[in-house]
Amino acid sequence: MITLSVNGKKHEVAVEDDTPLLWVLRDSIGLTGTKFGCGVAACGACTVLVDGEAKRSCMLPVASVGAAEITTIEGLSPHRGHILQKAWIAAQVPQCGYCQSGMLLAAAALLKQNPKPSDADIDAAITNICRCGTYQRVRQAIHMVAEAAP
Amino acid sequence: MNRSLDLDRRRFLALAGATGLVLGGHGALLDGIAAEPGAAKFNPWLAIDRDGMVTLFCGRSEMGQGAFTGLGQLLAEELGCDWQKLKVETGPADSAFVNIYGGVELLTEGHGEPDQMGATKNWILTKIAKNVSMQFTGGSSSARDGFIRLRTVGATARAMLIEAAAHEWGVTAGECVTEAGIVTHPRTGRRRSYGDLAAAAAKLDPPGDVPLKPRADWTLIGQPVPRLDVPAKTDGSAIFGIDVRRPNMLFATVAQCPIFGGKLRRFDAAAALALPGVKAVREVPGGVAVVADTTWHARKGLQTVVIEWDEGPNAGLDSAALDKHYLAALDGKLDRAAATGDVETALKTAKQTVTADYHLPFLAHAAMEPINCTAEVTETGVDVWVPTQAQTGAEKAAAEAAGMSTSKVRIHTTLLGGSFGRRAEADFVAQAVTLAKAMKQPVQVLWSREEDMQHDFYRPMAVSRLTAGLDAAGMPVAWRHRVATNSIFARQFPPLLWMKGDPAIAEGSAEMLYAIPNQRMESSTQESLVPVGAWRSVGHSLNGFFKECFLDEVAAAGGIDPVELRRRLLKDQPRALAVLERLAKEGDWGKKLPPGQGRGVALHASFGSIVAEIAEVAVEDGRLSVKRVVAVVDCGTVINPQIVEAQIQGGIVYGLTAALYGKITIEKGRVVQTNFPDYDMVRLAQMPKIEVHVIASTAYPGGVGEPGTPPFAPAVA
Numbered sequence: 001m002i003t004l005s006v007n008g009k010k011h012e013v014a015v016e017d018d019t020p021l022l023w024v025l026r027d028s029i030g031l032t033g034t035k036f037g038c039g040v041a042a043c044g045a046c047t048v049l050v051d052g053e054a055k056r057s058c059m060l061p062v063a064s065v066g067a068a069e070i071t072t073i074e075g076l077s078p079h080r081g082h083i084l085q086k087a088w089i090a091a092q093v094p095q096c097g098y099c100q101s102g103m104l105l106a107a108a109a110l111l112k113q114n115p116k117p118s119d120a121d122i123d124a125a126i127t128n129i130c131r132c133g134t135y136q137r138v139r140q141a142i143h144m145v146a147e148a149a150p
Numbered sequence: 151m152n153r154s155l156d157l158d159r160r161r162f163l164a165l166a167g168a169t170g171l172v173l174g175g176h177g178a179l180l181d182g183i184a185a186e187p188g189a190a191k192f193n194p195w196l197a198i199d200r201d202g203m204v205t206l207f208c209g210r211s212e213m214g215q216g217a218f219t220g221l222g223q224l225l226a227e228e229l230g231c232d233w234q235k236l237k238v239e240t241g242p243a244d245s246a247f248v249n250i251y252g253g254v255e256l257l258t259e260g261h262g263e264p265d266q267m268g269a270t271k272n273w274i275l276t277k278i279a280k281n282v283s284m285q286f287t288g289g290s291s292s293a294r295d296g297f298i299r300l301r302t303v304g305a306t307a308r309a310m311l312i313e314a315a316a317h318e319w320g321v322t323a324g325e326c327v328t329e330a331g332i333v334t335h336p337r338t339g340r341r342r343s344y345g346d347l348a349a350a351a352a353k354l355d356p357p358g359d360v361p362l363k364p365r366a367d368w369t370l371i372g373q374p375v376p377r378l379d380v381p382a383k384t385d386g387s388a389i390f391g392i393d394v395r396r397p398n399m400l401f402a403t404v405a406q407c408p409i410f411g412g413k414l415r416r417f418d419a420a421a422a423l424a425l426p427g428v429k430a431v432r433e434v435p436g437g438v439a440v441v442a443d444t445t446w447h448a449r450k451g452l453q454t455v456v457i458e459w460d461e462g463p464n465a466g467l468d469s470a471a472l473d474k475h476y477l478a479a480l481d482g483k484l485d486r487a488a489a490t491g492d493v494e495t496a497l498k499t500a501k502q503t504v505t506a507d508y509h510l511p512f513l514a515h516a517a518m519e520p521i522n523c524t525a526e527v528t529e530t531g532v533d534v535w536v537p538t539q540a541q542t543g544a545e546k547a548a549a550e551a552a553g554m555s556t557s558k559v560r561i562h563t564t565l566l567g568g569s570f571g572r573r574a575e576a577d578f579v580a581q582a583v584t585l586a587k588a589m590k591q592p593v594q595v596l597w598s599r600e601e602d603m604q605h606d607f608y609r610p611m612a613v614s615r616l617t618a619g620l621d622a623a624g625m626p627v628a629w630r631h632r633v634a635t636n637s638i639f640a641r642q643f644p645p646l647l648w649m650k651g652d653p654a655i656a657e658g659s660a661e662m663l664y665a666i667p668n669q670r671m672e673s674s675t676q677e678s679l680v681p682v683g684a685w686r687s688v689g690h691s692l693n694g695f696f697k698e699c700f701l702d703e704v705a706a707a708g709g710i711d712p713v714e715l716r717r718r719l720l721k722d723q724p725r726a727l728a729v730l731e732r733l734a735k736e737g738d739w740g741k742k743l744p745p746g747q748g749r750g751v752a753l754h755a756s757f758g759s760i761v762a763e764i765a766e767v768a769v770e771d772g773r774l775s776v777k778r779v780v781a782v783v784d785c786g787t788v789i790n791p792q793i794v795e796a797q798i799q800g801g802i803v804y805g806l807t808a809a810l811y812g813k814i815t816i817e818k819g820r821v822v823q824t825n826f827p828d829y830d831m832v833r834l835a836q837m838p839k840i841e842v843h844v845i846a847s848t849a850y851p852g853g854v855g856e857p858g859t860p861p862f863a864p865a866v867a
Contacts, residue, residue: 033386097383133803
């Protein structure tokens with residue numbers, strides 16, 4: 001049994017140590033908001049926060065997470081209350097929406113570390129793939145949040 | 151009243167809305183439409199429950215293009231419901247949801263507007279489109295198909311709700327009005343909500359000829375209404391195919407023969423079956439599947455299965471040889487796709503001739519959600535939860551795999567995590583149903599990214615040769631376009647081929663807007679050893695590129711500015727000319743750029759819309775980068791401007807990835823590329839600033855999902 005702390009709640013899961021966190025979240029715990037995109041940590045669809053840091057969960061063995069606090073899209077806020085979610089809705093960012101869980105969590109990690117990122121900071125920090133091409137609105141929504149920050 | 155007759159009548163009325171004609175239906179049933187218990191069903195499209203919650207079963211899939219919201223706006227505009235009380239979902243596979251407009255457009259090479267066709271032709275084509283059961287989302291046709299149909303559905307239901315209230319109050323319908331989901335009788339101040347009236351209203355005979363609101367009275371159509379699907383896409387609650395969970399469900403993943411045309415010879419599953427969680431290893435159409443208790447166990451299990459493939463006849467196939475073969479075909483026997491004037495004579499008498507060859511590679515769709523499908527087979531039938539663009543195709547594949555009739559198949563369409571044409575296929579549906587039947591349990595099949603990339607239905611490879619003859623003033627007087635490529639519809643829709651050839655091979659070239667007196671389009675259809683399918687903008691992405699790149703060659707040879715040349719050639723095309731003029735202004739054509747930067751232009755009409763783009767590009771450290779893109783679009787009547795903007799932006803990014811990185815290479819009969827590291831994508835850092843300008847118009851709506859893509863690559867090239 002491995003004990004995980006996900007979105008402030010403890011979960012006991014019976015999985016092998018090498019199981020990527022992605023599949024534990026999706027198939028064992030039932031949190032399907034975190035997406036599978038490539039399986040090789042290249043696209044960012046599986047991004048979650050591990051102790052506040054953006055991590056690609058598809059190649060992260062569950063045993064390496066230890067007691068760290070994991071935040072998935074479901075845990076970003078209750079009732080879509082996070083300022084980034086509000087900005088995402090205001091800027092009408094998502095199209096198909098599949099990459100947006102990862103995109104939002106990557107943005108949350110960036111803003112926590114750098115509340116007023118430049119375009120270059122955003123480019124360097126957020127390397128998630130969106131095939132619908134929502135990038136311009138992703139950038140716009142991040143700037144909206146940054147401008148509202150004290 | 152006879153129930154089935156009654157339903158058919160409703161069905162005719164709503165279908166008639168699409169074409170202005172009353173059509174015979176063939177009695178498909180409403181079974182499987184999952185309205186809330188207690189909701190009153192007005193017709194296959196519409197249910198209203200006691201709380202006044204309106205459900206639109208739109209029959210189209212939501213894959214990011216905004217169909218739910220745009221179609222919802224069309225319905226709600228006429229229904230007069232409270233926008234906050236509208237939800238939209240994809241209806242089941244049902245003849246009521248056939249994409250009449252998209253089907254007719256396929257059959258008429260883009261001249262499918264009801265008001266442009268004669269009544270007889272309209273009737274015949276509509277019959278054909280309906281009888282081949284083309285329920286699909288594609289061809290940028292959802293808004294065009296729904297523009298009259300869904301407003302008619304809304305207006306008809308509103309009339310029935312008013313009639314029910316008027317009857318109850320003993321007044322005439324003409325005295326009643328509606329506002330935000332409530333019928334009122336202004337003289338007496340009486341009010342009844344749609345929720346209260348729905349049950350009685352839905353039992354009434356639908357009126358046959360309800361007038362639609364004049365454009366000036368629209369309050370929803372044309373507004374940047376926030377998308378209905380966006381909130382759930384910001385908190386993880388949106389359900390894609392991969393997110394479907396059924397009680398007792400198993401997870402599977404597949405390995406398919408890496409060589410196109412090869413097949414499974416044998417496999418050894420002993421090692422896999424000894425691993426934790428692995429339940430079974432089975433043959434499925436295309437290859438081998440491992441079924442397990444979790445996706446990870448299935449993936450791990452598959453790594454240990456020893457598979458021997460029969461490589462088949464194509465094991466020597468490679469892109470370089472195909473390219474040579476296609477190129478040689480341009481000198482062989484060609485089919486004429488379109489012609490005006492006498493090109494050969496005009497070329498001989500021209501002051502100068504220009505010729506150029508172009509080579510475009512196979513491209514993968516690479517939607518973010520890898521291919522997947524969930525199925526459950528019981529004695530009562532087959533349930534399929536699938537992100538699909540083609541419900542009738544999925545239904546047929548499921549029925550065949552289950553050995554049941556299509557009437558026993560229930561298609562539940564989830565949200566699509568991108569598609570761009572890939573999910574118009576049903577290869578993965580057959581796999582899920584095969585496994586679910588064998589396991590007697592629900593099974594979700596999820597492909598790896600590598601399988602997704604190596605077993606796509608690719609954009610066809612194409613080689614073209616364009617030749618133009620110029621007069622003394624440098625203007626083109628002859629234009630010959632030869633292309634060798636694969637036929638998509640030979641497999642997808644064979645009747646088209648005997649009726650009129652493959653429209654995707656000629657589209658975007660055969661109906662060129664430019665006034666060149668002598669034109670000839672010729673094609674050589676190459677055998678599709680590599681599977682090909684529709685890829686965002688289909689033939690337009692190939693022919694738009696050839697045509698616009700070559701026009702720039704012609705401009706250079708004739709010493710004419712590329713915008714000026716297009717301006718002269720579009721003198722008889724007022725809509726396209728207006729797009730070009732607006733673009734030249736917004737895109738700063740002719741203004742100076744810093745050294746090392748340049749501008750390119752392209753204009754292309756597709757799917758009922760005209761889009762022109764200017765790209766500002768720079769070469770930095772030997773690498774091309776795109777700094778700014780300005781797009782002008784005329785898509786006729788705009789239903790939702792913010793969705794139009796998003797779709798044009800998205801179409802440009804899709805084209806940008808193709809232009810910068812896109813290439814699927816075949817070696818030894820298989821795809822070389824495996825995953826995003828070697829089939830890369832544009833990300834934020836490569837993103838240019840995109841400005842989209844939309845021309846105000848009252849014309850019939852055009853599509854917006856695809857038309858942004860074709861002009862991009864030629865504007866950069």
